Each structure stands twice: as C-alpha cells, then as structure tokens.
Amino acid sequence: MLPRDTNALGTIFGGVILSHIDLAGGVAAAREARRHFVTRAMREVEFIAPVYVGDVVSFYTSLQRRGTTSLTIRVEVEAERFNEPGHNVQVTAAEVVYVAIDEAGKPLSVR
Ligand SMILES: CC(C)(COP(=O)(O)OP(=O)(O)OC[C@H]1O[C@@H](n2cnc3c(N)ncnc32)[C@H](O)[C@@H]1OP(=O)(O)O)[C@@H](O)C(=O)NCCC(=O)NCCS
16 A cells, blocks of 8 residues: 555545455456446445555455346455564455446346
8 A cells, every 4th residue: 555545644545445345346246257347335344454554455355145137245355564564454344246237237147
C-alpha cells in the first residue's frame, strides 16, 4: 500500500480495500464461468484491523455459492506488516455477489 491510498489519519482508506475486494472477487468469478459479471451486492464488510502504508495486502477468494445467474465469492483480506515481515493480520472478509449478464445487461445463467 502506498501513501496515495491513505485517509486523513494516515492509514489506508477503506474504499481502496473495498475496490481491491471487488477486483479480487471479480477475478475469482471470471475463473468460475466465462461470463461478464457485475457486482450485485457486497455483504457486511467489517474492518477489524487497520492497514498501514507499506503493508503487503493479500486477498484470498473462494466460491461460496453458485446460483442460477449469480456467484457468491468470499474474499478474505490479510495485511503483512511492513515492519514485521511474515506477520499477517486479518483485516476484513466479505461476501460479494456477482451476476453474469448478457450484452443487454440482463442476467445470464452461470451453469
Ligand atoms: C445485476 C442486475 C443485472 C440484476 O438484475 P435483477 O433484475 O436484479 O436480477 P434478478 O432479480 O434476477 O437477480 C439476479 C441474481 O442476483 C441475486 N440477487 C439479487 N439481489 C441480491 C442481493 N441483494 N443480494 C444477493 N443476491 C442478490 C438473485 O438472487 C439472482 O441470483 P440467482 O439467479 O443466482 O438466484 C441489475 O441489478 C444491475 O444491473 N445492477 C447493477 C450492477 C452494477 O452496475 N454494479 C456495479 C455498481 S457500480
């Protein structure tokens, strides 16, 4: 994480992490089905620990649910502290629902 991603307190802005969560989940969804996906919902994101400049942040994904037109991807976020290499802390976790859409923007089967 770089200084450009900080909030007024000097820690990393939560919206930056949310953006990366959305990207990581989107990559996972695209690996599950060759479709175009849009983000339909992001469930309960609680920030448990702050992220600091210089931390290395990792996003781990897993498929939670395959619906008819949607995939629910769980994204777990960890930060490796800049000053403590090898020491990871859990930052947050989220469930993100992606819906496959066709060219008209209508939901499409993911099966
Ligand atoms: C995604 C979109 C095409 C879905 O259209 P829709 O008419 O709501 O479609 P449906 O009601 O048939 O729902 C589609 C799927 O989403 C799921 N879904 C709908 N609302 C949901 C919610 N609040 N939470 C979780 N899943 C939800 C439905 O269960 C369904 O999944 P399934 O087919 O696997 O059962 C439409 O809502 C849309 O375009 N949203 C904007 C997406 C977007 O632009 N995202 C980026 C924001 S910047």
